[in-house]
Amino acid sequence: MNHSLNKRNGVAIVGVGATPFGEHWRKSLRELALEASLSAVAEAGIRGKDIQEFFIGNMSGGMFTGQEHVAALVTDFLGLNPAPAIRVEAACASGSVAFRQGYVAIASGLYNLVAVGGVEKMTDVQGGWATAILSGAMDTEWEAYFGVTFPGIYAMIANRYMHEYGLTREQLAKVAVKNHYHGSLNPNAHLRNRITVEDVLKSPLVADPLRLFDCCPISDGAACVLLAPANEARKYTDTPILVGSCAQASDTLSLFGRRDMCTLDATRHAASQAFEESKLSPEDVDFAEVHDCFTIAEILATEDLGLCSKGRAAKLYDEEQTFIGGKLPINTDGGLKAAGHAVGATGVKQIVEAVRQLRGEAEKGRQVKGAEIGLTHSVGGSGATAVVTILRRGDSIP
């Protein structure tokens, strides 16, 4: 699969904003979306009417809160009318797919300034309901109907992966330990407690072999970024960040349809396109924000993105190379595991984190030194949708 692209404009991120992720008992879906969007707008020093289109990622406002038509709601309350508003749904990749729509709108030359938001308010329903709603992201007829949940799906992947590659339970725990450590340094993270391998192994069993501390939390949150053509970016900011590429790929909705249970082919395809479009290779990446809804997902992502070869990810964790300060820092904000997972917002929040790292704005102890190139990776369902985005410092922009 190789399609040539007809890219007219380079794309730059000129403003970002995000709410903390967590249990926002006192904030509604709309308040979260407005808070994140307004901080992005304030950062870029623009006015609402400058925004030509608003794209928003939201997986299931209807099921979580009863609110559909989320894009119109947010656009209205932001005072952007009559700008067009589009809600994008791609399960847990909703935010990153929305981002790609914004990217396409600028790269194609259609618009000069667009906003991409992501929002999810998940804690209005109880945990069991949230799990059931999230199950809508798998093949409901052929998977969920028979009682499979996402922890169950990823547990099957983990079991198979352990069988194929000899990954140990302790190695899997190291993913969560690292992400909680990063989360402890991030004031906007949902979970900020540091944990040990033993804590993970002692936490309640969810779906064998996955335990509670292998699973990301259910979070509320929102994020927003503003995109403009690269050659206009300096109008808005002194620290524009270039979108080197943003690629998306699809695979079977069901796990049982996959070529290989231990590989997310959608991630592989999206990554190879993203590297090709940006003329970069995995060795160039200074840090990565990957989709770690479960610890096993981060192991798979690290390999499928090409950051290490198949079956070798655990070694990176044994050697602590994925910590900030290591050779390949992964999930510098704590990832989905510790920073939280507000499904529709997560993909956009990853972009916000990467932008802050590239600008050198991350908090003390959390900043990746000299970061020039960052990668974000987002997955919908168990791997039916994957989006890979490569960002780089915009120093070259005149």
Add this chain to the structure above:
Amino acid sequence: MVGIVGYGTYIPKWRIRVEEIAKIWGHDPENYRDGLMLEEKSVPYLDEDTATMAVEAARGALRRAPHVNPKSVGALYVGSESHPYAVKPTATIVAEAIEATPYLTAGDIEFACKAGTAGIQACMGLIRAGYIKYGMSIGSDAAQGQPADALEYTAAAGAAAYLLGEDNVIVEIEGTYSYTQDVPDFWRREGERFPRHAGRFTGEPGYFDHVLSCARGMMKQMGMSASDYDYIVLHMPNGKFPMRAAQLLGFSREKILPSLVVTKLGNSYSASSMLGLAAVLDQAKGGERILMTSYGSGAGSDAFSMLVKDGISEVQELAPTVEYYINRREYVDYALYSKFRGQLKGFG
């Protein structure tokens, strides 16, 4: 000054361990033992309910106030969320049993786990206004927890009664403070057998917001801080919440442990913080100061700043102590527990 004139408690002797409940449902008991600091909970026998336990506690309160003629009790309130009758008061049963009838006002109060402390405040008002000489407020519950729900591990039974007045006061109530909002974190609708709850929502926006705001407001009103108090008593839905709240309020472990009866008794709902206070009073000395804060879902907290008087040592042994009731125990398995709680189909 209005204060406590006598206090009494009651706890059924039957217990069930968290391991026994966890075994039935395939849960991991460590989640409850370590996670929520629970070991076992009290279980009422088939013939014990909110009314019988309230009577026992009321009698204990009168035994600790030998100078008080029951006929001089001018108000009696029973706070509970498990009144035996939907319509017909528990308070009249208790008033009759302690021979306080007929010249008194009585009523049942419902405010989840804090109805009993709301009753204390009502009595304080009537006494200070000069309408009555003595008033009694009781927190009593045979709490319902749906089988397999997290609440089944905590829903326990017990009662605590406080006789209030202005003479022969053993504990002065220096001040009271309340904090109330409409927060649907836990409820049971008319006709439903078991309460429902909103999961983690009962934590921060429920328990912690109300308990912390109320306790802080009380201390501010008194111009006092954690160091001025020798004990803190909080509502105990489990062991973890009050320990965490006490820490956030600046109290050391030593100041909350004497009242932390939940680990051995479970959550006796309306009786919970009132039993914790009784456990402290059983060992308190004149001159010691106590901060108590109840919590009722729905939601609200009542706080009391109290100063123990020397006279307490003369009444502590006049009725069974909380420690006596805690040690008086026999264990039941889940089958007997089901029978006691009327959970076996086709029986009772």
